[in-house]
Amino acid sequence: MTVNLLDFDAAGLAAWFAQRGEKPFRARQVLRWMHRFGVDDFERMTDVAKSLRAKLAAEAEIRGPAPLRDATAGDGTRKWLLDVGGGNAVETVFIPEANRGTLCVSSQVGCALECSFCSTGKQGFNRNLTTAEIIGQLWHANRMLGAVRQPGVGDSGERVVSNVVLMGMGEPLANFDNVVAALRLMLDDNAYGLSRRRVTVSTAGLVPAMDRLRAEVPVALAVSLHAPTDALRDELVPINRKYPLRELMAACRRYLEDAPRDFITFEYVLLAGVNDGDADARALLALTRDIPCKFNLIPFNPFPGSDYRKPGADRVRRFQEILMNADVVATVRKTRGDDIDAACGQLAGQVRDRSRRQAAQPLVRHEPVAALEESAP
Ligand code: SF4
Known part of the structure; x- marks a missing residue:
């Protein structure tokens, strides 16, 4: 072969x-x-x-991914649907901003973790992406954005993709070896030369793999928290039953010893009437009080078949205020690329579920894509 x-x-x-x-x-x-x-x-x-x-x-x-679709939104957000064979496809999204360009990369076809609010989780799991398919998303984006450097031309320091977040489809740390190889290429001066601060891995909390990541290639870390108590997190993020909050918080503290940034980003999807109350915000502050952190709040983006609702703007503001009043930075995720379905909860893909019985549906998203704003400036 x-x-x-x-x-x-x-x-x-x-x-x-x-x-x-x-x-x-x-x-x-x-x-x-x-x-x-x-x-x-x-x-x-x-x-x-x-x-x-x-x-x-x-x-x-040298074979990059084959694009099935390429769409650009009015705000400049660009999205590629990439064929990964066997009737499966994943998406990569480029989000241009004034001072940076962020690429959101997928790591698996589907996801096995079954977070209850996540459309990716609802589609089941097919397989891990290979290293070529993960790094191929950055390779492809650079080529499409005209960002590849010319041989013999010095490095001006200008990069169209300045930040990468592994927050697309899948749980990156469940595909550890392939993700780590792709991360090494992102950081390699002979390849993409990105700084560790500008590459973020998002995890739902696979504690042993967080420790391995810290030892092998400690890039910036975002943790999909979504609940301040084990009882609620067991329901929303079932991996919590295996690695409960006490262990997850301890892993975050350990990670900070080697992290390239001096805080962890916590992603928190706000679900109306479920985890968006004042008491939840205060419980979050108590849970994270000895961990330097920032919060990305993600008002839930409903998708067909989901039981959750999006909280009103006042509720979101109040939740944010409680965190900010305790001197914790909390941003509310901006919605980008609405007109091409690249907003959170709408990132498309196709998954032929091999883990469960569901039929493939053309709808996918790793809900916590949110931390886009938190990537290093
Ligand atoms: S939120 Fe992330 S970890 Fe959870 S099911 Fe969705 S893709 Fe998987």
Whole structure:
């Protein structure tokens, strides 16, 4: 089978080259061509020996995701629906802002964690994305946005995609190895050269994997909290039954010892009458009092078949006020890309559920995409 070189991080590519008797610097050259310059044709790698180019073309390929749809909203938000085979598709969303451009990346086809308010969770789980499919989203976005650098041209420091958030479809830490390889490429100076502060992984709270991430590639962390007590979180985020709040908060404190930023972002979807009361806000403050943190509040975005409701603007404001009055930063997520269904709860995709019996539905979203505003400026 032809090897897709997008599947390798720098160490993996060097090992693959070594197996073929090629020097590590050759692997670095090819890495740069693929990721910095967005090249998918070995013939264009002009500083690579012709004989090696021919050898690579015979044994390998550089294959990014195939776009099924490309839509741009009035506010500049751009969304790609990417084919990942077997009737499945995931979405990648680019959100341009004055001082940064954020790419929201998916890590799995569907999600097995079944958070009760999440449309992705309702569709079940199909499979993990490969490293090539995860990094391929950034590779593809850079090519489409015209952001790949030209060979021989210095780095001006300008990047169209300045921030990446793993908050698309799936639980990133449940696909640990492939996600970590993709993260390494995002940070690699021969690839995308993003700082650890500008790459955020969002998790529903897989405690052991949070510790592994901290040890292996401690990027910025967002935690999908959504409830201030175990009783409520058990219901909204069922993984809480395995890793309850006490363990999750302890993992957050440990993570901060190595985190690139001095706070954790907590994502909190506001569900009318469920977790949006004054008492919930105060309980949240108590729960997180010894953890430097920021909150992203996400008014629920209803989707067909969901039982929850969106709280009114006054309720959202009041909840935010209680947190802010305690000197905790709390932002309310802006809705972007409404006219192309890229707003929270509307990110489309297709999942052929292999974990449960549900039929595939063209509707997907990792509810906590919210922390977009919290990415490093
Ligand atoms: S909120 Fe995130 S972790 Fe929970 S089911 Fe949705 S995609 Fe999975």
